[in-house]
Amino acid sequence: MRAIWPDDEVETLTDADLVAANERYCRMQRMLAADQARFAAEIARRSRPELGPESLAKTQGFRNPTALIAATSGGSTGDAARLVKVGEAIAPRQLLSGERAPARHPHVAEAMARATITERAAAAIVALLDRVAFRAGLEAIEVAEKTLVEQAPGLSMDQLARVLVRAEAWLDPDGVAIREDEKRGAEQLTMREVDGMFEFAGRLTPEHGAPLKVAIEAMVSAEMRATRDAARDGTADPDVPRRSVVQMQADALVRLCEHALGCDRTDLPLQGATVVVRIDHENLVNDTGFATIDGITAPISVATARRMAAAGEIISCVLDGNGQILDWGRTRRLFSRNQRLALLERDGGCAMCGAPPGQVKVHHIRWWARDAGPTDLANGICLCESCHHRIHDNGWEIRIDGIGVRAKVWFLPPPHVDPARTPRLGGRARYDYAA
Incomplete structure (x- = not known):
């Protein structure tokens, strides 16, 4: 046939x-x-x-x-x-x-x-x-x-x-804590030396994995930006082989350990890398429901959210019934990051493809140079580098319905992709359960 x-x-x-x-x-x-x-x-x-x-x-x-x-x-x-x-x-x-x-x-x-x-x-x-x-x-x-x-x-x-x-x-919701206990018992990290190389394999709960994931993603994103800038400026060394993403992740883990061994170093590109724990105010007060961590799929219990919020460099975000931000937990440099954090509450990462928060930047919906777009929350959106170029280069438009973190992000494709220009839902609403 x-x-x-x-x-x-x-x-x-x-x-x-x-x-x-x-x-x-x-x-x-x-x-x-x-x-x-x-x-x-x-x-x-x-x-x-x-x-x-x-x-x-x-x-x-x-x-x-x-x-x-x-x-x-x-x-x-x-x-x-x-x-x-x-x-x-x-x-x-x-x-x-x-x-x-x-x-x-x-x-x-x-x-x-x-x-x-x-x-x-x-x-x-x-x-x-x-x-x-x-x-x-x-x-x-x-x-x-x-x-x-x-x-x-x-x-x-x-x-x-x-x-x-x-x-x-x-x-x-009552099962979240039960499943957490089961996962906590399954945490592990194995290390062994094989053929002159060290092999690591492990499993971590969202509570313990989130800081590691956020830190590594921030460092990899910084290295990718530096590599891209060097290639564009013509300053890249042709004799230095380009590292793959998995190799850059290994490099990032090594640098984190080196930093821990000599904590007077300040050269790690982690500024703005923050673990955000999100929870509704009613759940926080009544010890019901669950919380979520930006960039992590699995939910966590209220008890774990409280424990994480008390840790250093972990920001807790408490929302009211309408999704408006009631309170941000405090950490260093919070004032310079508050707009990014607020937009990440709405977008959850890249609003178009769902890439995690460590891989995104906040961009102007109405362009800064072309449209004199203001740098405020109503004109901001979180996009990874790839989706940012796709929006700018291929004629996509962005529409925001509503205000605050419950607002919905819509992407309107150009006519050559969809003649009817049917809006496509983006942001956190696309991947969260629409309860």
Whole structure:
């Protein structure tokens, strides 16, 4: 069987036609995956254990339905099990009375029928809802299911995973501290010397990992800016090999340790690198809910937030019910950083691509030079270097709806990307659970 689109024809497509063709094929894949999930669930139903040797899987020579599906699809048994789970969640149910009832997860079923979410996204959403169903209650689960299937289209699986982590904290806030205790017991750092090199491997909780992540990202960003400036100015040394990001991260860790051993040094580029712990005032007062750390997906308990806020160079941000900032914890140089910190509350990092706070700068929405844009909060936005150039060079526009940290950031694509110029949600609202 030959490809529907021969290579020589694919290469002649215009940019717009290529993007449109890719979108059509992705939609077709989602439609096929929905059907495949239903087939998988039916195969599992006809292969249930009580049927014994008469089960469908065993009559076909397989020990269970996932083995049959995996052998047919060429995937893993894990992929097959995921298909079965999704199929069972979206298929109409058969009651003991013989009547048919709606699917266990009707919003997921509808989204898959419309081909707006992938089978993998559906599986992740279903797994979360099933995990917290008992503690959250039926009403909260239904609202969460509807919210998540509306939020999932347009997100990669990595981005959706971030939303699901926050959603779990909203649905099961009491479980945040429990999961923290489990993670704290799993913290580790191993060091060994192999072939003249040192190998490090470890796992840290958000509380302990956040300062390290922020510091390393700040140092790597500073080195990347210096490398870029040297290349632009023609002062780069051609005999010095360029370091990769992972090599720069290793360099940053070494420099942090060197700094700790001789703390009179002040040459580390960490100015402005701050760990921000965010919590609603009601949760802080009542010891309920959870807090978040900028640049870290996993939520933390209120007790951990209080402990971190008491540490040096950790800033706590307390928000009222409308998302307005009630209080900033204090640290050195706070006055010179307050605008950046306030905008990071709204944007969460790069407002366009979601890069962490250590990799962004605050830029003018109305350009400083061209538009005489003011340097104030209403005209600021957090962007990484790449997205900043994309905005400036490719004709994107930015719109801010509302004020304060609850304001929403929208990016309007240029006509050559989307003739309708449909606004695309950005900032923290794109990746946080929209409770």
